[in-house]
Amino acid sequence: xxxxxxxxxxxxxxxxxxxxxxxxxxxxxxxxxxxxxxxxxxxxxxxxxxxxxxxxxxxxxxxxxxxxxxxxxxxxxxxxxxxxxxxxxxxxxxxxxxxxxxxxxxxxxxxxxxxxxxxxxxxxxxxxxxxxxxxxxxxxxxxxxxxxxxxxxxxxxxxxxxxxxxxxxxxxxxxxxxxxxxxxxxxxxxxxxxxxxxxxxxxxxxxxxxxxxxxxxxxxxxxxxxxxxxxxxxxxxxxxxxxxxxxxxxxxxxxxxxxxxxxxxxxxxxxxxxxxxxxxxxxxxxxxxxxxxxxxxxxxxxxxxxxxxxxxxxxxxxxxxxxxxxxxxxxxxxxxxxxxxxxxxxxxxxxxxxxxxxxxxxxxxxxxxxxxxxxxxxxxxxxxxxxxxxxxxxxxxxx
Amino acid sequence: xxxxxxxxxxxxxxxxxxxxxxxxxxxxxxxxxxxxxxxxxxxxxxxxxxxxxxxxxxxxxxxxxxxxxxxxxxxxxxxxxxxxxxxxxxxxxxxxxxxxxxxxxxxxxxxxxxxxxxxxxxxxxxxxxxxxxxxxxxxxxxxxxxxxxxxxxxxxxxxxxxxxxxxxxxxxxxxxxxxxxxxxxxxxxxxxxxxxxxxxxxxxxxxxxxxxxxxxxxxxxxxxxxxxxxxxxxxxxxxxxxxxxxxxxxxxxxxxxxxxxxxxxxxxxxxxxxxxxxxxxxxxxxxxxxxxxxxxxxxxxxxxxxxxxxxxxxxxxxxxxxxxxxxxxxxxxxxxxxxxxxxxxxxxxxxxxxxxxxxxxxxxxxxxxxxxxxxxxxxxxxxxxxxxxxxxxxxxxxx
Numbered sequence: 001x002x003x004x005x006x007x008x009x010x011x012x013x014x015x016x017x018x019x020x021x022x023x024x025x026x027x028x029x030x031x032x033x034x035x036x037x038x039x040x041x042x043x044x045x046x047x048x049x050x051x052x053x054x055x056x057x058x059x060x061x062x063x064x065x066x067x068x069x070x071x072x073x074x075x076x077x078x079x080x081x082x083x084x085x086x087x088x089x090x091x092x093x094x095x096x097x098x099x100x101x102x103x104x105x106x107x108x109x110x111x112x113x114x115x116x117x118x119x120x121x122x123x124x125x126x127x128x129x130x131x132x133x134x135x136x137x138x139x140x141x142x143x144x145x146x147x148x149x150x151x152x153x154x155x156x157x158x159x160x161x162x163x164x165x166x167x168x169x170x171x172x173x174x175x176x177x178x179x180x181x182x183x184x185x186x187x188x189x190x191x192x193x194x195x196x197x198x199x200x201x202x203x204x205x206x207x208x209x210x211x212x213x214x215x216x217x218x219x220x221x222x223x224x225x226x227x228x229x230x231x232x233x234x235x236x237x238x239x240x241x242x243x244x245x246x247x248x249x250x251x252x253x254x255x256x257x258x259x260x261x262x263x264x265x266x267x268x269x270x271x272x273x274x275x276x277x278x279x280x281x282x283x284x285x286x287x288x289x290x291x292x293x294x295x296x297x298x299x300x301x302x303x304x305x306x307x308x309x310x311x312x313x314x315x316x317x318x319x320x321x322x323x324x325x326x327x328x329x330x331x332x333x334x335x336x337x338x339x340x341x342x343x344x345x346x347x348x349x350x351x352x353x354x355x356x357x358x359x360x361x362x363x364x365x366x367x368x369x370x371x372x373x374x375x376x377x378x379x380x381x382x383x384x385x386x387x388x389x390x391x392x393x394x395x396x397x398x399x
Numbered sequence: 400x401x402x403x404x405x406x407x408x409x410x411x412x413x414x415x416x417x418x419x420x421x422x423x424x425x426x427x428x429x430x431x432x433x434x435x436x437x438x439x440x441x442x443x444x445x446x447x448x449x450x451x452x453x454x455x456x457x458x459x460x461x462x463x464x465x466x467x468x469x470x471x472x473x474x475x476x477x478x479x480x481x482x483x484x485x486x487x488x489x490x491x492x493x494x495x496x497x498x499x500x501x502x503x504x505x506x507x508x509x510x511x512x513x514x515x516x517x518x519x520x521x522x523x524x525x526x527x528x529x530x531x532x533x534x535x536x537x538x539x540x541x542x543x544x545x546x547x548x549x550x551x552x553x554x555x556x557x558x559x560x561x562x563x564x565x566x567x568x569x570x571x572x573x574x575x576x577x578x579x580x581x582x583x584x585x586x587x588x589x590x591x592x593x594x595x596x597x598x599x600x601x602x603x604x605x606x607x608x609x610x611x612x613x614x615x616x617x618x619x620x621x622x623x624x625x626x627x628x629x630x631x632x633x634x635x636x637x638x639x640x641x642x643x644x645x646x647x648x649x650x651x652x653x654x655x656x657x658x659x660x661x662x663x664x665x666x667x668x669x670x671x672x673x674x675x676x677x678x679x680x681x682x683x684x685x686x687x688x689x690x691x692x693x694x695x696x697x698x699x700x701x702x703x704x705x706x707x708x709x710x711x712x713x714x715x716x717x718x719x720x721x722x723x724x725x726x727x728x729x730x731x732x733x734x735x736x737x738x739x740x741x742x743x744x745x746x747x748x749x750x751x752x753x754x755x756x757x758x759x760x761x762x763x764x765x766x767x768x769x770x771x772x773x774x775x776x777x778x779x780x781x782x783x784x785x786x787x788x789x790x791x792x793x794x795x796x797x798x
Contacts, residue, residue, distance in 0.1 A: 025526045033519035036546060040514050043550040044507045057547060064543045069526065108443045115439050120432035127424045127468065144463045147435060148456060151442040238680065239640045281637065281680035 096153025495552025600747030
């Protein structure tokens with residue numbers, strides 16, 4: 001049943017993908033295929049096989065496990081794996097030799113105790129957030145290698161020989177990964193992060209426009225579907241935190257390439273992402289406040305009409321002047337929203353081109369003026385003024 | 400250098416942890432230690448070793464890789480691994496036999512082509528979101544096993560024998576994981592998810608209170624630190640989406656236990672989490688709007704005093720009536736916020752005890768009344784009314 005489900009979802013995705021085809025994913029798949037064929041040569045070519053023997057298995061394992069989507073991820077995972085193997089192998093050899101010195105039944109006891117202590121300590125450290133984020137894979141490999149070496153030491157005499165051979169095949173696998181990943185159409189985590197930030201600006205700009213449009217055209221009832229589909233981008237922005245952090249983590253590993261130099265300030269990208277998420281949160285609550293209160297009430301009290309009095313009361317209080325006010329406020333609101341959207345797009349473009357935006361300051365000045373206008377125009381209590389102000393505050397913070 | 404950094408951060412965490420000691424993490428570490436010792440017995444005890452031989456390695460590998468924090472995660476990863484191994488081993492055997500039938504140089508070509516095709520296809524499917532979420536590990540193991548079996552088939556004659564032996568040791572490793580994870584102090588993903596949702600209610604309740612308190616006491620300048628520390632919880636709620644989804648995914652794997660039956664509605668937990676995140680977004684934007692506009696302006700224009708005119712203009716418009724209004728609005732706002740906080744806590748408690756909350760409806764009625772009062776009291780444009788309304792709308796949606 002599970003298997004069936006798997007194939008169904010796979011077929012479904014293939015079908016969906018036909019329309020919006022992503023060349024990067026295809027490139028990555030082909031690269032994995034190439035790396036696997038290269039590493040299989042260790043088995044396929046006789047002279048190579050005579051050199052490495054059965055240990056070629058470890059090279060295959062390394063390629064399958066380490067080959068990630070972006071170059072930075074491959075490097076980070078590979079270095080983690082190498083460090084974990086060296087450390088685990090070294091400590092494992094020491095423990096195995098200590099056990100062999102003692103001999104007899106004490107040998108098994110020493111091995112058991114060291115397995116327990118290192119296993120518990122490594123598992124504990126894997127749950128510490130700061131280690132989990134960066135070294136999770138390395139610690140796992142450390143534990144794995146340590147265990148394999150220390151227990152194999154009981155059975156075969158040449159522990160060090162064994163560890164050395166495995167390590168060398170892992171290095172072969174790692175080199176194949178690095179060569180394939182860096183030399184054939186490299187996919188950089190830095191580019192991904194850069195694009196993801198730029199896309200966020202565009203998404204938010206569209207969301208703000210779509211949001212206001214939806215509000216003012218809710219009475220007409222037309223174009224609802226089209227607007228809904230275009231204004232959902234803020235949600236993807238809101239929940240992009242962990243993805244951005246992973247990308248930044250990998251981007252730090254990548255060497256100088258393209259427009260990104262050494263010590264490129266990836267933290268600033270994270271900071272901008274954080275501010276954009278705050279803006280997305282504002283859009284979310286702006287949308288929440290658009291739902292007219294009486295509608296919310298009816299949805300709530302729909303089942304059991306216990307409090308009709310409140311509904312009437314609220315409708316009386318919020319209903320009458322609403323439509324009129326909405327009309328009077330429509331024009332300045334639309335101007336403000338389109339200005340905010342333009343500012344966001346401008347900022348996005350300036351990040352794309354890596355130039356300092358000159359016109360942004362001017363737009364902000366205009367925005368200020370318009371906002372003041374909006375404030376003066378409405379002395380009556382209305383949603384828009386304050387939310388516009390809120391967004392403006394955030395746009396300020398962005399610059 | 401990397402290694403040093405690693406140890407430093409490890410020591411730092413140990414030091415930090417001394418204060419807030421989490422028994423669950425310790426239990427998990429000890430369980431991993433026990434499972435590893437159990438699986439090492441395959442090497443340590445002579446009769447067992449005679450049975451499995453060198454393949455005991457695969458059992459150790461299974462334990463290290465599959466043993467996750469929660470029982471559901473262990474089950475899910477184990478089943479993924481088993482399915483991936485069976486499928487990959489089966490297809491690998493078929494491909495190896497096909498290659499053997501052909502023989503000669505054609506053998507190597509068949510192996511190379513099949514490695515490339517399966518490698519590319521599996522990597523492609525691992526990047527499809529719906530597969531990545533649930534079967535990522537299984538696909539990786541499928542690819543690994545397929546490659547190992549198909550290339551080993553070139554060198555050893557008994558491919559099927561090899562695959563069968565490895566599979567049986569993997570089953571041994573998996574059984575050890577399941578036994579240790581389910582029978583010794585099981586840590587359930589369902590409990591984690593349940594607690595995480597309940598904690599969210601409490602966090603948001605404290606954030607709302609802290610937020611308003613901060614706003615009204617900003618002029619006094621006292622108690623700032625204490626308030627700041629208590630009102631940051633909404634951010635952790637906002638960014639909890641992926642963690643919740645992972646937990647729900649694992650919780651679905653867990654068998655009947657404790658208060659959770661079969662087909663427990665985990666989707667509802669995700670839905671509640673979603674609504675709470677929306678509420679957290681409102682709190683975030685509420686906090687953003689608390690920053691007085693003139694302060695934001697000054698922060699922006701602080702460096703180059705180009706637009707002092709605007710600053711004066713805005714201060715004139717927003718300054719005068721502010722303090723007075725703030726006083727008049729303080730009492731109803733505080734009542735509303737404490738009511739919302741009480742409602743949230745009540746809802747959290749009712750989820751903890753798994754009972755239907757009776758008083759919630761009553762509180763909502765009171766809240767309605769108070770909100771109406773708030774609206775009547777302030778006809779002038781002020782932030783609080785609308786944001787209070789916004790929060791109320793969300794509280795409505797929650798029930």
